[in-house]
Amino acid sequence: MHPRTSFTAVTSPKRAGRPRSAAADRAILDATRAALAEVGWGGLTLGDVAARAGVAKTTLYRRWAGKNELVVDALAALFEEQLDLPDLGGLEADIQGVVLRFAELIERPETRTALMAVVAEAAQDDALRLRIREAIVDRQKHLVLLGRRRAQQRGELPPDKAEDPARDDLIFDVIAGAVVHRVMVSSGPVDREWALRLARLLVDGLGALHLPPP
Amino acid sequence: MHPRTSFTAVTSPKRAGRPRSAAADRAILDATRAALAEVGWGGLTLGDVAARAGVAKTTLYRRWAGKNELVVDALAALFEEQLDLPDLGGLEADIQGVVLRFAELIERPETRTALMAVVAEAAQDDALRLRIREAIVDRQKHLVLLGRRRAQQRGELPPDKAEDPARDDLIFDVIAGAVVHRVMVSSGPVDREWALRLARLLVDGLGALHLPPP
Amino acid sequence: MHPRTSFTAVTSPKRAGRPRSAAADRAILDATRAALAEVGWGGLTLGDVAARAGVAKTTLYRRWAGKNELVVDALAALFEEQLDLPDLGGLEADIQGVVLRFAELIERPETRTALMAVVAEAAQDDALRLRIREAIVDRQKHLVLLGRRRAQQRGELPPDKAEDPARDDLIFDVIAGAVVHRVMVSSGPVDREWALRLARLLVDGLGALHLPPP
Amino acid sequence: MHPRTSFTAVTSPKRAGRPRSAAADRAILDATRAALAEVGWGGLTLGDVAARAGVAKTTLYRRWAGKNELVVDALAALFEEQLDLPDLGGLEADIQGVVLRFAELIERPETRTALMAVVAEAAQDDALRLRIREAIVDRQKHLVLLGRRRAQQRGELPPDKAEDPARDDLIFDVIAGAVVHRVMVSSGPVDREWALRLARLLVDGLGALHLPPP
DNA sequence: AGTTAAACGAGACGGTACGTCTTGTCTTAGG
DNA sequence: CCTAAGACAAGACGTACCGTCTCGTTTAACT
Structure with a gap:
């Protein structure tokens, strides 16, 4: 399987021959x-x-070079729509909201059957892993930043003395990981109650993460 | 694909012909x-x-009926050994320890390449999902119980007024999900520092979970 | 394309596994x-x-390794049947008979469309050319020997002083070549008259070939 | 596949636009x-x-409409040159000469690989067969006429009482067919000796063909 | 000198066959 | 009855050409 002209790549200003449809x-x-x-x-x-x-x-x-690449791009479009974080008035409610939203996305049939599969394929394919991160995961990550800043403005979280991107990464891994594990492995529902409990755990745990890192 | 004599099933007392090797x-x-x-x-x-x-x-x-079943059984053996939780003197240290241990397991090449794959296959196969839970996931779950009881005895967490299994499930989803997401998706290391931060987040968040459920 | 176990090859005395159908x-x-x-x-x-x-x-x-090999074997079976030379009482009649017979074979739809095609393919494939000769062409060649001996016994041709296989090869090339060229290139009918004229040409020409080679 | 403006067709007196290169x-x-x-x-x-x-x-x-048509035209050019029959002083020598010449043509790599192939294709394509005859085969046929007349003038063959084109066609099929069969199927050399033997066979056989047709 | 119409290069397009691979079953011979 | 070996039906794989098409550009001949 050979690499292809990336589908997302912007085609150079002038290309001879019939253009791609x-x-x-x-x-x-x-x-x-x-x-x-x-x-x-x-x-x-x-x-x-x-x-x-x-x-x-x-x-x-x-x-596309194969099934993996194609499906990543197909999924990416789904994730692109779901990119907002309505202000629900408080950190806990915001987290609950985003968790429900994310679960909704994960539970679609297309996502359910394909997301873990490409992640699995990516275990041995660095390029694919990178593509997944860029096209799917990182797009959601800014929600963590947005939510944290909003909470800091509200005074729910103390202001940062210094940047700590590793902390935001951890929060993202916790939220995304927990939802995915709940849906894909535990087969339990991600309902308002479950989302609320996760939100509470995080709100209370988040204070500690603003102490100086060890 | 037809059902087979389960590999784990105890073969009936007397079977005619040459016994299976x-x-x-x-x-x-x-x-x-x-x-x-x-x-x-x-x-x-x-x-x-x-x-x-x-x-x-x-x-x-x-x-075995196919690739899926075979691989689940092959992975199950790997998970069977790792079932202990050494008392490291405090809840935070205990969590950090189990996180590191779990990550070690996930990061083995066999696990890395296969675990997500079978989870993905299980998305459309209830029997397989059940088998994964029984043979792989649930075996780790009692560690949560053990850890929580130990912390309650130490006085780090308040005693339960009533059983709340959903709470333990959530904790498990958070820990397992976060580690898996870190390793498989974010491609970041699960080192002592990362494990410590996750442990802190949980220790502080866990208090809230012992308040009455919403 | 890799070489295969030849279809015609006699399978070794003992082969494990299920035998070929x-x-x-x-x-x-x-x-x-x-x-x-x-x-x-x-x-x-x-x-x-x-x-x-x-x-x-x-x-x-x-x-079979491919289309060529398969078709050669498929044609070979057709040629296998047609191997006789009824004694029509004289050399000329015998030749006329075999020419008509050969033309009949060449003019079948399977033969018409496939024979020249494999010969063409064989132009660059020594193994294929050999296979064609062995499986198809050489089988007909003994007819020349038979016809000549019969004519010598009848006294129509002088007895040989020495073996001269090149002479028989020439006769074969002339008969087979003329018929094929007539059918495939000139698109003319190989009827009794045409066959008779070819037979006459050969009968009269054959005498000269029994003179000492140059 | 649609018909094209034939390559050989004289382009109409006036054509708008850029002319073909x-x-x-x-x-x-x-x-x-x-x-x-x-x-x-x-x-x-x-x-x-x-x-x-x-x-x-x-x-x-x-x-060109396709591979077949293109190759026929490509081959035709090769055959165009080879159109002469030097007078070698006698019928036998003339035949030997033309046989050697024809073989030389057939044995070129382009011809070897392509001639039989287009003949094979023509088996199911009347237009192609006609084109081959016109562009390649018939061009050589006048050599038979020329040779026969020369021999008649020399007295080697009796003069014709009536036209008998079928006889010349037969001679052509025999010579061309024998050479092609020798080269393509029998894989034997067309050397001076082989050519001489074929010439002798024909010279002696030719007499009979001048008797009244049956 | 401008216009025009076809030829040109490039390469994407819908198709079709290729020869290989894997899956899960079946068939033999041997233990 | 189990086992090893391997043939079997089925069907997806990724590639190669086919012959057509759609671009933008070039080239003569006719205004």
């Missing part, structure tokens, strides 16, 4: 999501995706 | 782990496992 | 001939042959 | 012959030919 891009990604929801990661066939999209396999392979 | 079982599981570490889940082939184990494919299929 | 061999060759007659060499697809034969592609590729 | 025509035919000699018919790719000729595929398809 933007409609094909869209059709393929839509078909991928639809197929994922229907048959799951394991049953996903690039031939089938191409057929659903009304596109030749070649067209698909010209843009 | 216990050596084959071990050889297959060892080969599976070795192959996982080498080529990862995606590259894992049942034909290759059989060849490595010096066993015919038939023998393998007679015991 | 003889029925599959037959079904594949029959399907090949049928497909050739229907869609011709250019339209012949190994996938289609497999489907017609009710066999998986793997089974086909286990026996 | 004659250089491209030449480059494509040269590239075709070179590619044929290198990779053979089977390996010949129109994309590759275009690349070798420094021309876009479109340019190629604007002139």
Whole structure:
């Protein structure tokens, strides 16, 4: 499997020959999501995706190097929409809100069947792991910053003396990890109560993290 | 894929014909782990496992229904050993210890490449999800109970007025989820410092969880 | 494309595992001939042959390395039957008879579309050329010997003083070549008259060939 | 595949727009012959030919409908040169000479790999067969006429009472067929000796053909 | 000198077949 | 009845060409 011209890469100002069809891009990604929801990661066939999209396999392979890359891009679009953090008046409520929102995303059939699968594939593929982080994970991370600043303005958390990005990373790993584990492994519901308890645990735990790091 | 005689099931007292070779079982599981570490889940082939184990494919299929089941059993053996929680003198230290221990387990090549993969497969396969919980996840869960009781005896946490299993589940989801997310997605190290910060967050957050549930 | 265990090769005395299905061999060759007659060499697809034969592609590729080898074997069977030279009472009649017979063979749809194609492929493939000679061409060659001996016994040709295999080869090239050229290139009919004229030319020319070689 | 403006067709007196590049025509035919000699018919790719000729595929398809037509035209040029029959003083020598000459042509790599291939394709394509006859075969046929007349003038053959074109066709099929069969199938050399024997066979056989047809 | 219309290069496109691979079952011979 | 060996049906894989198309550019011949 050879590397391809990245689909997201901005095509250079002047390219000879017939330009790539933007409609094909869209059709393929839509078909991928639809197929994922229907048959799951394991049953996903690039031939089938191409057929659903009304596109030749070649067209698909010209843009993506394989199943992994395609699915990451297909999922990325889903995550892009869900990027906001409505101000619910307090840190606890904000966390509860974002947890519910994130769970909603994870529980969609496309996401359920595919997200862990690409993470698993990425275990042995550094480029893929990077792509997942860039296209999916990091986009959510700024919510942590936003939420923390808002809480500091409200006086719910003390102001920072110095930057501590590792702390925000930890918070993100805790929230995202807990939700994913709840949904994918424990198979329990992420309802308002569960989200509230997680929010409480974090609100109380967050104070300690603002003490000087060890 | 048809159900098989479960590998773990105790074979009935008297069975006619040549008995199954216990050596084959071990050889297959060892080969599976070795192959996982080498080529990862995606590259894992049942034909290759059989060849490595010096066993015919038939023998393998007679015991396991497919790749998923085989790998779950192969991983289960890895998790079986790691079941203790040395008393390090305080709740924070205990949590830090168990986090480091768990990370160590997750970061092995066999686990890294296979655990998420079977979780992903389980997204559409209830039986598999149950098997993973029973054989892998739940085995670790009693550590939460043990740790909490020890902390209550030390007076670090207030005694329970009533049972609250959902609370322990949440704690488990948070710890396990955070470690897995850190390792598999964020690709950051789970070192003493990271473990300490997570432990602190939990110790302080845990108090709130002992207030009456909402 | 890797070499395969030859289909015709006698399988060694003892082979482990399930033996190859003889029925599959037959079904594949029959399907090949049928497909050739229907869609011709250019339209012949190994996938289609497999489907017609009710066999998986793997089974086909286990026996033959590709289209060329398969078709040679499929044609060989056709040529095997046609091996006799009825005594029509005189050299001229015998030649006329064999020419008509040979033309009949060449003009079958399977042969028409495939024979020249494999010969063309063989132009760059020594192994294939050898296989064609062994499996198809040489089988007909003994007819020349037989016919000549019969004519010598009748006194139509003088007895040989010494062996001269090159002479028989020439005769074969002339007869086979003329018929093939007539059918494939000139697109003329090989009817009784044409066959008779060729026979006359040869009968009169043959005398000269029994003079001492130059 | 649609019909094209034939490459050989005289372009109509007035055509608007940019005229077709004659250089491209030449480059494509040269590239075709070179590619044929290198990779053979089977390996010949129109994309590759275009690349070798420094021309876009479109340019190629604007002139020829496909591989078959292109190769026929490429071969035709080779055969165009070889059209003479030096008077070697006698019928036998003349035949020997033309046989050697023809063999030389057939044994070129381009011819070897491509001639039989297009003949094979023509088995199911009447237009192609006609084109081959016109562009390649018939050009050689007048040599038979020329040789026969010369021999009649020398007195080596009796004068014709009536036209008998079928007889000349037969002679052509015999000579061309025998040489092709010798080269392509029997894989034997067409050397002076072989050519002489064929010439003798014909000279002696030819007398009979001048008797009244049956 | 400008206009025009076709040829040109480049390369994307929908298709189709390729030959390989893996899956899970089946068939033999041997223990 | 189990085992090893390996053939089997099924079907996805990723690649290579096919012949068509769609661009933007170039090149003559006709205004």
